[in-house]
Amino acid sequence: MSKSRQPRKQSKQPRGTSNSSSPDPLTLADTTATTAASRIRLELDRDNPAALTVYVNDVPSSYIDTANPANLGFEYLEVFRDIIEDRAPLAERFTHLGAAACGFARAISASRPTSTHIAIDIDGELMAHARTWFALPRAPRLRLRTADAFAGLRALSDKSADVIIRDVFAGATTPSALTTDEFYRTAIGKLRAGGLVLMNIGDRPPLTQTKREAATLLREIGPHAWVGVAAETGVLKGRRYGNVVLAGQLDSGNDPAAPALSRTLRSHAQSVSLLTGSVLTDFIAGAQPIDAPAIHAVPATP
Template sequence: MEAEFVDDGHGGTVVMLDGQPQSHVDLADPGSLLFEYVNHFGLVLDTLPEGTLAVTHVGGAGLTFPRYVQHARPGSPQVVLEPDTALTEAVRRELPLPRGHRIRVRPVDGRSGVAALRDASADVVVLDAYAAGRMPADLSTVEFLTDVRRVLRPGGLLMANVTDEPTREHLRRWYAALDSVFPETAAVALVEVWKRRRFGNHVVLGSTAALDLPALTRAVARCPFPSSLRTGEELARLLAGGRAYVDGDTDLSPEPPPRDGWRLR
């Protein structure tokens, strides 16, 4: 299905693919992150030490977050792994990247793209890869996340967008895989998602170094969407009981419910 570019009526554009809103882009204000979970990505990024960051994105769509990284950390070298070349060409045509960017888009899938990256080549890996609204199964396994850890520099950070039903069955298994690879974990989601009121996005974090929990707590408290941070034993209790996904025993993320569009704040 071809990408659709829909004017949001607020100066931005929603990129639609497979009937689902994939990205929101405001060319005049790349710091504007109107999708809740992308806002969570941004607030986590903003807690990291100042300066440029080497960022690898697994999944590109409208290149919203690479634009944000360029806006917030000018000159940061970025690699985007996006296999849909037609989508990338359409986005570049309809929503041009800013001048002076260092964003390179590679036409490869996430699994093989990460495998080809050098050891310790990224400060941050952002996992936000979906097809028809579902995360590919091979991006949920212990083996894949181990490869992500290889690509991250010491103390580097994985930020992953993991969607699930209120049952959290997929998230439990995804978290079990993450927890077996990264000693430090945390997650941010809307309050109503944590309360199991609806299908939703969880920004799940993994690192080999201690996370700056006070800074993350303050950042989440300032979020324009009512959100909360879960960490440590609390997070482990919430997501206990999952059997870690491994190659040969994995699945796509749940199919998202029908929706007419993305809510704007």
């Protein structure tokens, strides 16, 4: 996962009480586990003793508030949620690529109790641990699938998802196979009418990766779609490394400027800027879409 994914500092809160099916977070503090793919460590939030950060290979990867599923901990996940609430308020079918401990799936499931979620992660043992530790919803509300993210995405039925979320990292970057035109075409093909894709990009100045992925999405999603890029203002201005959210929605007839969403994002503790329409076009000017490498057949040996 991206090393920029430090949980947001929470204000001091009264100690919450977990529901009866969840473990006491104090008993999980300092828990460690090793899977075939990862080293996992749970660390108690010093400002909120009902919450834990899940570290995967020493990188903060999920935040679980056992008393308040809505507390996401990471700023970019709050941006994801705001975009979903604004652009896809009726969305019910969610696919999570790079689910880790399923913190985001847990939060959306709590706020949309009739929603269903497919969580795809290469580390199925981690997801299984999370289901035990945090009393995650069971199937069919939350299905866990162990797979490479792209392979898991391909296996989905076409036009089966309302929202697809990509939050996959190898170290500080997204695997290159998940950034190409082939990946974006595949994801778009899995969306229902009005469906939404959300991508978390860890990027640094001059935001070349963000601009190229945005150019790729704009080319692949078609002329009647809505596309936006959102991040803390300092990140978008190229001042530092950080998380950038790239979003695209099929068949959107809404105002491309999304003024209500822009106001919501600006109200975050760290103001978030949203680029859409001509402003986004100017932002990515000159950026080349990312084409998947051509695969040439090897001639048969005579």
